[in-house]
Amino acid sequence: xxxxxxxxxxxxxxxxxxxxxxxxxxxxxxxxxxxxxxxxxxxxxxxxxxxxxxxxxxxxxxxxxxxxxxxxxxxxxxxxxxxxxxxxxxxxxxxxxxxxxxxxxxxxxxxxxxxxxxxxxxxxxxxxxxxxxxxxxxxxxxxxxxxxxxxxxxxxxxxxxxxxxxxxxxxxxxxxxxxxxxxxxxxxxxxxxxxxxxxxxxxxxxxxxxxxxxxxxxxxxxxxxxxxxxxxxxxxxxxxxxxxxxxxxxxxxxxxxxxxxxxxxxxxxxxxxxxxxxxxxxxxxxxxxxxxxxxxxxxxxxxxxxxxxxxxxxxxxxxxxxxxxxxxxxxxxxxxxxxxxxxxxxxxxxxxxxxxxxxxxx
Amino acid sequence: xxxxxxxxxxxxxxxxxxxxxxxxxxxxxxxxxxxxxxxxxxxxxxxxxxxxxxxxxxxxxxxxxxxxxxxxxxxxxxxxxxxxxxxxxxxxxxxxxxxxxxxxxxxxxxxxxxxxxxxxxxxxxxxxx
Amino acid sequence: xxxxxxxxxxxxxxxxxxxxxxxxxxxxxxxxxxxxxxxxxxxxxxxxxxxxxxxxxxxxxxxxxxxxxxxxxxxxxxxxxxxxxxxxxxxxxxxxxxxxxxxxxxxxxxxxxxxxxxxxxxxxxxxxxxxxxxxxxxxxxxxxxxxxxxxxxxxxxxxxxxxxxxxxxxxxxxxxxxxxxxxxxxxxxxxxxxxxxxxxxxxxxxxxxxxxxxxxxxxxxxxxxxxxxxxxxxxxxxxxxxxxxxxxxxxxxxxxxxxxxxxxxxxxxxxxxxxxxxxxxxxxxxxxxxxxxxxxxxxxxxxxxxxxxxxxxxxxxxxxxxxxxxxxxxxxxxxxxxxxxxxxxxxxxxxxxxxxxxxxxxxxxxxxxxxxxxxxxxxxxxx
Numbered sequence: 001x002x003x004x005x006x007x008x009x010x011x012x013x014x015x016x017x018x019x020x021x022x023x024x025x026x027x028x029x030x031x032x033x034x035x036x037x038x039x040x041x042x043x044x045x046x047x048x049x050x051x052x053x054x055x056x057x058x059x060x061x062x063x064x065x066x067x068x069x070x071x072x073x074x075x076x077x078x079x080x081x082x083x084x085x086x087x088x089x090x091x092x093x094x095x096x097x098x099x100x101x102x103x104x105x106x107x108x109x110x111x112x113x114x115x116x117x118x119x120x121x122x123x124x125x126x127x128x129x130x131x132x133x134x135x136x137x138x139x140x141x142x143x144x145x146x147x148x149x150x151x152x153x154x155x156x157x158x159x160x161x162x163x164x165x166x167x168x169x170x171x172x173x174x175x176x177x178x179x180x181x182x183x184x185x186x187x188x189x190x191x192x193x194x195x196x197x198x199x200x201x202x203x204x205x206x207x208x209x210x211x212x213x214x215x216x217x218x219x220x221x222x223x224x225x226x227x228x229x230x231x232x233x234x235x236x237x238x239x240x241x242x243x244x245x246x247x248x249x250x251x252x253x254x255x256x257x258x259x260x261x262x263x264x265x266x267x268x269x270x271x272x273x274x275x276x277x278x279x280x281x282x283x284x285x286x287x288x289x290x291x292x293x294x295x296x297x298x299x300x301x302x303x304x305x306x307x308x309x310x311x312x313x314x315x316x317x318x319x320x321x322x323x324x325x326x327x328x329x330x331x332x333x334x335x336x337x338x339x340x341x342x343x344x345x346x347x348x349x350x351x352x353x354x355x356x357x358x359x360x361x362x
Numbered sequence: 363x364x365x366x367x368x369x370x371x372x373x374x375x376x377x378x379x380x381x382x383x384x385x386x387x388x389x390x391x392x393x394x395x396x397x398x399x400x401x402x403x404x405x406x407x408x409x410x411x412x413x414x415x416x417x418x419x420x421x422x423x424x425x426x427x428x429x430x431x432x433x434x435x436x437x438x439x440x441x442x443x444x445x446x447x448x449x450x451x452x453x454x455x456x457x458x459x460x461x462x463x464x465x466x467x468x469x470x471x472x473x474x475x476x477x478x479x480x481x482x483x484x485x486x487x488x489x490x491x
Numbered sequence: 492x493x494x495x496x497x498x499x500x501x502x503x504x505x506x507x508x509x510x511x512x513x514x515x516x517x518x519x520x521x522x523x524x525x526x527x528x529x530x531x532x533x534x535x536x537x538x539x540x541x542x543x544x545x546x547x548x549x550x551x552x553x554x555x556x557x558x559x560x561x562x563x564x565x566x567x568x569x570x571x572x573x574x575x576x577x578x579x580x581x582x583x584x585x586x587x588x589x590x591x592x593x594x595x596x597x598x599x600x601x602x603x604x605x606x607x608x609x610x611x612x613x614x615x616x617x618x619x620x621x622x623x624x625x626x627x628x629x630x631x632x633x634x635x636x637x638x639x640x641x642x643x644x645x646x647x648x649x650x651x652x653x654x655x656x657x658x659x660x661x662x663x664x665x666x667x668x669x670x671x672x673x674x675x676x677x678x679x680x681x682x683x684x685x686x687x688x689x690x691x692x693x694x695x696x697x698x699x700x701x702x703x704x705x706x707x708x709x710x711x712x713x714x715x716x717x718x719x720x721x722x723x724x725x726x727x728x729x730x731x732x733x734x735x736x737x738x739x740x741x742x743x744x745x746x747x748x749x750x751x752x753x754x755x756x757x758x759x760x761x762x763x764x765x766x767x768x769x770x771x772x773x774x775x776x777x778x779x780x781x782x783x784x785x786x787x788x789x790x791x792x793x794x795x796x797x798x799x800x801x802x803x804x805x806x807x808x809x810x811x812x813x814x815x816x817x818x819x820x821x822x823x824x825x826x827x828x829x830x831x832x833x834x835x836x837x838x839x840x841x842x843x844x845x846x847x848x849x850x851x852x853x854x855x856x857x858x859x860x861x862x863x864x865x866x867x868x869x870x871x872x873x874x
Contacts, residue, residue: 035453062453063431064471068483072375072469098481107483111375111469346455370623389738391624397733417645417742419637420690421629425617426610428629436634438737446737448630461645472628484628 020134020191021141025184026321027084028176028330030077031293032070032153033280033341036060040166042350047161054166054254058281060348061170063356066098067153072111074172075149079112081334082176083183088145089118091135093128093152093285095203097121108151118145125201126250127311128152129173129285134317136177137188147178154284159209160359167253169281173289183326185296186305188319192233194225195315202313212312221314222252226260229316230308239320241265245303248291250310251277266306273298279342285311292321294338297331299323364480372406374484377467379445381407390445411467412490413441418451418459427473439465439487454489464490494712495588495724497871498595499527500833505672505703505821506605513540513547513603518559520704521599525560531710534593536560536567539580539600540825543569545615546603556599573619574774575729576600577705577828578858578867582727584709585869594711600829601704612700616824619861621735633697633775635736635862637689640777643743644691647792649780651691655682656798657779658695658819661812664805665819667845670830672701672821682776696776698816703823705830720873722839725759725853727869728752736862745785747866748857752786755855759870763787767851768838769803769811770831772859772866773818782857783811786868810848813838828858828867839873 037057044053061070071092090112092105105119118139122128129152136148153172158164180187200221203210226249233239241247247270249257254277261271274291283290288309295305301323308318354360372378379390384401390409395402418437428434435451451459452470465487472482501523503516511519517538525531538552549555553567572579577600584596604612613633617626620635643649659679665671677695685695709724732747733739739746756762769788773779780794788809789797797803803811814820814834817827835854837843851873858867 062470064450064452064486066471066481068481069469069471076469110371111483113372113376346453366623367627370627373623374627391621391735391738417638417642419634419641419692420687421631421634421637422686422688423609423613423631423633424629425626425631426614429610431629434629436628436630436638438638438742446742448625448628448635448735448737450628461641482627486628 020137020188022187023180024137024140024177025180025187025324026175027147027178027184028078028082029185029293029296030074030081030174030336031290031338031341032073032077032172033059034061034065034070034170035344035346036062036348036356037345038348038350038353042353043166046350056167056254056278056281057347058167058169059171059283060353060356061155063358065155065170067094067096067155067172068098068104068107070170070172071104071108071151071153071174074153074174075108075112075151077336078149078174078176081330082178084147084176084178087112087114087117087147087149089136089139089148090114091120091122091132091150093122093124093132094154095123095125095128095284096155096157124315125311125313126284126287127309127315127317129289130307130309130317130319133175133177133289134191140177140179147176150175150177152285152289154286156282156284157209157357163214164210164212167277167281169283171280171283171286171290173286173293175289183330184324185327185330186321186323189322190233190237190320192229192236192318193315194228194232196225198314200312200314218256221312222256222310223260223263225314225316226250226308226310227264229318230264230306233318233320237320243304244270244306246273246295246299247271247306248274248288248295249308250288251275251291252282254278276342290338296323296327297337297339299327301325301327363475367482375469377409377411377447377485378406379409380404388443388445390447409445409447410442413439413465415459415461415463415465416440416446417461420456431473435459437487450486452486452488458489466490492589493591495585496710496712496714497722497724497832497836498531498708498710498714499524500707500836502670502705502830502833503703504670505701505823508605508702511702513543513549513601514555514559516603516702516704517552517556517599517601520601520706521556521560521597524597524706524708528708531595531708531714533562533565533595533597533708535584535587535596536562536565537580537584537596537598538569539577539598539828540569540602541571541573541576542615542618543603546606572865573860574824575828575858575860575865575867576825578856578869579729579828579865581707581828581832581869582729582867585724585727588709588711594713596709597706598709598829599704599706600826602823602825603702604700604823605702619864625735633689633692636775636777637692639736639742639862640692640696640775643777643780646743649795651683652679653795653799654696654776655679656795657773657776657803657812658682660798660804661773661816661818664813664846665815668814668820671815671819672699673815673819692775698774698818698822701821701823703821703826703830705826705833707829707832720840722836723872723874725870725872726755727867728755728758729865729867730754732864734864743781745781745863745866747863748782748785748859748868751866751868752857755868755870761853761870765853766809766855768813768835768848768854769809770813770816770834770854770856771811772857773812773816774822774859778859781863782859786857805846805848813843813846813848828856831856831858832869832871835871839871
């Protein structure tokens with residue numbers, strides 16, 4: 001039943017993976033990338049004696065920004081694009097809440113003047129954003145709500161001097177999902193998640209900075225979960241890599257997404273448009289949703305996009321997303337491209353970064 | 363502070379002022395009685411999110427509660443509906459500031475009571491030109 | 492209507508009084524003012540003060556002072572109108588005597604500012620403005636005046652050196668004023684070389700933070716003074732403006748001052764040309780300029796330029812800030828309005844010493860709370 005009006009051929013019942021509702025679609029998206037960029041050579045200058053560093057700049061939030069402010073900025077852009085009047089749910093996926101106890105989603109709701117909403121914060125390291133998106137999708141599909149807002153946002157911080165400090169970045173990506181109509185931008189055709197108890201990266205309660213098992217980050221964590229989630233999606237829905245115009249993977253560094261793409265049979269053309277890590281670093285829960293947004297900025301109707309997130313702890317959500325006709329009109333009206341925000345940047349030195357991110361103890 | 367902030371959060375988050383139902387004059391901060399026509403019939407009205415700088419300053423010594431944020435740029439902005447609003451101007455290099463610069467509102471942290479206390483959010487401005 | 496006389500005055504030096512509390516200061520000034528006339532028991536005590544609750548965790552200053560002066564049973568209370576607290580206290584006492592309700596009054600302005608560190612003092616001063624819409628966003632009182640200074644300079648093409656003229660005049664006069672906080676002359680170069688505190692305002696554009704207390708004993712004309720030169724209060728008027736400067740249509744118009752001055756001058760039966768000595772509220776260089784314009788001493792946009800031409804210097808057409816003003820004498824906010832009255836009294840009595848304006852007969856004091864939000868203009872005359 002749920003797959004009857006699917007855009008892809010019915011492949012029979014499956015006992016894993018998620019049957020996504022086809023009456024729900026992305027109606028608008030908005031991203032927020034803070035203005036400041038810290039080049040990784042600056043981190044190397046301070047902590048590595050100036051040795052060569054990867055050519056990465058990471059997006060750094062200002063001292064008056066946190067995930068709440070960035071979530072609101074991204075959400076306002078998404079709402080403007082979607083032209084949505086009323087929301088039924090708001091989920092904020094993040095691991096850098098300014099309040100350990102008190103929802104961010106209610107502050108976002110207040111700022112958007114949306115009160116009749118199911119609101120919650122989600123945490124699953126870097127994949128809370130794609131989870132938020134799927135939950136909104138499910139609520140619309142079940143008929144519980146007409147439209148909802150999913151946000152992935154983080155002000156990721158690495159301990160000063162830690163490897164993570166080169167890339168841990170700040171950004172937000174927000175998606176409005178609504179009942180599918182002529183204005184819809186894209187529909188999620190299929191979804192598949194894969195999780196296991198794998199402790200590659202964690203932050204204990206009350207601790208300021210996360211810890212990680214550096215050698216563990218790749219094989220048993222990132223590659224294992226992404227490969228499983230994507231393969232399951234392929235098996236379930238009968239996809240092959242060449243069906244996709246674009247592939248978007250979680251990008252903790254410039255290398256991993258390229259390698260996992262090649263392992264799964266994708267080529268560089270499919271993955272290149274979404275590779276943002278060298279320009280903004282790794283904004284954790286916003287990461288793969290930002291990759292999707294930059295692809296939606298240029299995709300054409302009927303293009304198929306693979307998005308696969310990865311969250312430490314660990315798990316991956318693989319989504320297949322079909323672009324719809326509404327994308328062109330909505331983009332034209334929104335006049336707000338991810339690449340413009342990437343370019344509108346100011347480079348800062350380590351001292352400024354330390355001030356902006358509260359690393360100077362006064 | 364926590365409660366007086368809560369009371370005004372829509373004012374701060376959405377630049378929610380008010381508007382005279384008789385003569386349409388708009389106000390931020392909201393007024394109790396219309397300054398133009400004396401009417402007491404006013405309704406909440408969200409102010410436009412864009413405007414231009416009328417004057418500004420770079421405050422180098424901040425008040426208690428804003429320590430660690432200095433220097434802060436403060437401006438008086440004339441919104442597109444003509445209403446003048448006081449606000450901080452952020453993400454703007456000092457040498458890019460000029461009277462007449464176009465600005466838009468952004469949602470930012472205003473200050474926090476302490477690392478254990480409440481966080482206060484509100485509007486600020488950022489320069490567009 | 493009874494005539495009102497400034498019978499005697501008492502004041503402390505403005506500055507650091509680490510060893511004195513707010514009450515110590517108020518008592519010291521009060522005793523000096525009461526001393527020449529031991530037979531006058533003031534029928535009311537009015538204290539002008541802005542933020543004793545912030546600086547000293549002390550309110551109820553009226554009864555506190557009355558009790559300390561052994562003047563219990565005397566009606567006593569504090570009035571507050573930000574930096575105009577002193578001027579407003581004086582106005583109320585003046586009107587009580589004029590109406591015949593009382594025949595004598597002790598008016599005491601006092602502020603303890605130096606117990607607060609700079610960010611705390613800045614926060615306390617910001618309470619003159621809207622807590623919800625000005626203080627909330629981090630805009631201190633200084634920053635509002637700085638924005639006004641930029642607008643003023645841009646609108647009327649006022650140069651840095653022209654803006655510096657009022658502080659230079661203030662310090663030149665303060666150099667020889669015994670009660671002044673800064674007894675030191677400065678040059679226009681000193682002003683333009685001083686640190687920027689809130690662009691375009693520099694440190695020497697701004698009145699300092701200081702402790703001080705000033706008291707005047709007012710009496711009705713039934714009171715018979717023995718030393719000849721009597722100082723009468725001819726008028727005192729309070730006016731108010733739209734609360735915050737950014738809510739006003741024209742931010743460069745000090746309408747409260749304009750209104751208070753025009754009413755005070757009219758009631759005193761004087762015109763601008765009759766004024767021999769002028770105490771203006773020069774909390775910031777730009778405030779002085781906009782004040783003299785609003786009162787009609789300078790044309791619109793000409794206040795700072797006129798100061799640069801020497802019109803407001805001690806030997807100029809309208810000698811102003813004759814003991815240093817807020818900038819040089821100091822600005823213990825609640826006391827400032829009373830210091831101004833005392834300085835006019837010294838001038839009109841001919842007790843100005845090195846700062847004496849020769850042959851002066853009519854003096855005007857203008858005391859502002861907020862950015863011209865409250866303004867008090869009083870006219871005093873030597874008889």
